[in-house]
Amino acid sequence: MISRFLPLALAIPASFLFTAFAQNPPAQAARGEALFFETAKPLACGTCHAIGSKGTAIGPDLSRWARINPRAVGMAIKATVTENVQIVKPKGGAEFPAIKGKEDGDKITLYDLSKNPPEAMSLAKSEFSAKPNSSWKHPPSKADLSSQDVADLIAYIRWMGFKDTKGVKVDDVE
Numbered sequence: 001m002i003s004r005f006l007p008l009a010l011a012i013p014a015s016f017l018f019t020a021f022a023q024n025p026p027a028q029a030a031r032g033e034a035l036f037f038e039t040a041k042p043l044a045c046g047t048c049h050a051i052g053s054k055g056t057a058i059g060p061d062l063s064r065w066a067r068i069n070p071r072a073v074g075m076a077i078k079a080t081v082t083e084n085v086q087i088v089k090p091k092g093g094a095e096f097p098a099i100k101g102k103e104d105g106d107k108i109t110l111y112d113l114s115k116n117p118p119e120a121m122s123l124a125k126s127e128f129s130a131k132p133n134s135s136w137k138h139p140p141s142k143a144d145l146s147s148q149d150v151a152d153l154i155a156y157i158r159w160m161g162f163k164d165t166k167g168v169k170v171d172d173v174e
Contacts, residue, residue: 024160028167032156035149042116043139045153048099051160058099058111058118059084066161073157074150074173081140085133090123097136140160147174 025033037046037055046055051062059082065073088098088110097117101109106125111118113136145153151168158164 007051010099023167025156026165026167028152028155029159029164030156032152032154032159035145036156043143045140047117047139048111048113051157054160056117062157063161066158066164070151070154070168070172071174072156074147076152077140077150078145080137081133085136086130087133088130090128097133098130116133140167 024030035044036051037044041047045051045062048059049055049062050057065076084099085097087095087101089095097113098110099113101111101120103109107122108125109120109122110128111120147170150173151170154163154168154173158168
């Protein structure tokens with residue numbers, strides 16, 4: 001029985017087997033994981049973003065960014081304004097930066113980004129107005145991340161996205 005599968009096992013490159021079954025991220029990706037979830041608190045990425053099944057799925061799932069050029073991902077991390085945020089004004093309430101969540105008929109879930117962690121609220125579409133964001137800043141723009149920190153974050157995103165073990169050079173994000 002084993003010999004029947006031997007040709008298949010020999011045809012798979014060892015590097016693929018290592019990458020496909022590796023459980024622990026390489027050192028750079030591990031540093032990026034710490035930044036993503038802990039080190040950069042209260043501005044940690046995982047406060048608003050999920051990657052794979054980890055984190056908080058308020059902002060976009062960043063695992064889809066794994067194959068994007070590291071310089072482009074670095075620019076997005078450091079960007080001050082994001083297209084996903086709007087300034088929301090509930091009827092009779094104060095304005096706040098929000099990201100839109102689930103829509104259910106006339107109701108919409110909004111996440112109040114002025115709170116840390118962001119708080120969810122459900123409002124009828126007729127109960128608020130929204131306008132483009134002009135004041136809320138993407139938290140990493142305030143986190144004073146070094147180029148090495150950004151490279152480590154991208155290495156973690158790439159590890160989670162497709163188990164990349166090569167890492168990201170600082171020169172690739174500057």
